[in-house]
Amino acid sequence: MKIKYLALLVFPLIITSGCGTISTTKKEYKISQNSTLKSEWTSNSKEWLLQADTLKGIGGPMHWGVIESKKKLPENYEIDFKVNLIKESLFEVMLNMDKEQYIRTYLYTIDQNIVIGRGVYKKGSDEYEKRGGPTLFKKPIKLENNKWYTVKIRVKNNQLNFSVDNETTLECSLEKSNLSKKGTLGFITNGEVKVTDLTIKSL
Template structure:
């Protein structure tokens, strides 16, 4: 009996370590160590680093600074983070990146909006039309450099909720908007950005 339990525990540990989803066996993922960044994310160290529990991104108008996970997001999930755009105008969270398409959820200082959009991403091509995409939904919000914002994203039963500071909220149906229902997570900046308290939970 004890031997059987031990074998079962070993099997579960192997399963969780080989999991193809970004969440852990505890249904929660946090980013705190450089080894996790290297093992779980496709990273260009000139664009993104992890320093003192803070994820720091550096990009430009061309190329953008892009960081993409190696693992799939769960079907139902919640993402929490705090972000500070220290330079330039765009911070974007890529959702359900799959086969060159993704859901754009971003803060955009030039238009002073938070946005949900339909995006395309070609990691080999920075040219216009190969990254970014059209706006589907937006709401005005006053956005500034060197200010921290709390971002929460929830996807439940193909319904997306995107809120900033628990004040401004956008939502949409992935199915009705013809948006990806599965894929990976990523971050984009066209300047300098800091991210702390990143937490991804399987719902």
Template sequence: MRNQISIVFLLQLLLFSCSGTISTVKKEYTLNTSLKLKSDWRINSKEWILKNDTIIGTGSPSEWGVLESKKKLPKNYEIEFKANMTKESLFEVMLNLEKGNYIRTYLYQIDQNIVIGKGVYDKNSNEYGKRGGKSLFNKPIELQNNKWYSVKIKVQNNQLLFSVDNKTSLECSLENKNLSQTGKLGFITNGEVKIIDLKIKTI
């Protein structure tokens, strides 16, 4: 009996270590080395770097800087980090990116809103209509450059919660809005953004 329990435990460990997701039940994912950035994410080193525990992304209004994870997000997950938009107006978190579709969760300075939307992403094109997409929900928030914001995103039982500084939040049902329910994680900037304390965990 004891041997059977040990075998089951070892199989579970093996499954978690070989998991196709960026985070597992047993382990909270953090990004803290340049080696991890290169091995876990699809990057253009001219757009995204890791410097002194800070992930720095650069892009432009005509050519967005995109960072995309190589592994899928778990079915239910929580993402936390701090972000600082040092240049331009848009910082976006791509959720459940799969087959060119994703959920847009972003901070938008021009409209002074946080937004949930339905996005499309063609990694081979910067043309209008092939990146980004329509907004579904938004809420006013005062946003400015060179200020740190605490971002929390939670997806559980197909319900999405997106909050900034624990005081401005949006919620929606993935099913009701026909939003992508599985896929990878990504980040987009149309200027420069700094990210620290990134944590991704299975819930």
């Protein structure tokens, strides 16, 4: 991946005062600095940290590294970022997390698929049945460690679109699939992952 000038990768943050939803005057949210990460997100600082322009997550097969936003996602939104699975097999975006339930959208190198599923996450527990969940939709994709992928997730009018490198795409209806329609955002890894150019946009 070409390294851009640092000035282009710094994440400016302007949060609407008193608002509990990820939104800004420009309808766009980006992580700006470590102080923002600590105040706006819930995580273990040994598992998720911001290094210059890059969000880095560290987990393991028995203990997944999790980070969760304290602000709710808008009803309609678009999430764009680049991700590199440095080690192990799983990187997951947790969408619309509400009362331990969420939508699983993830890259899985073992099965060589991108996946949409129904997830559960019980904080403080590493028990197998208290994290992750069943697959609803999947599509084959060649996934490798130490390679950057461009991810776009779009939720509009209860329709979810999840694409990687603008080539492999999964779609589903939140209503028809009985998936959560509101909640917060999170990330999970069972190894080491890097995320950059993260933008969350209200549509």
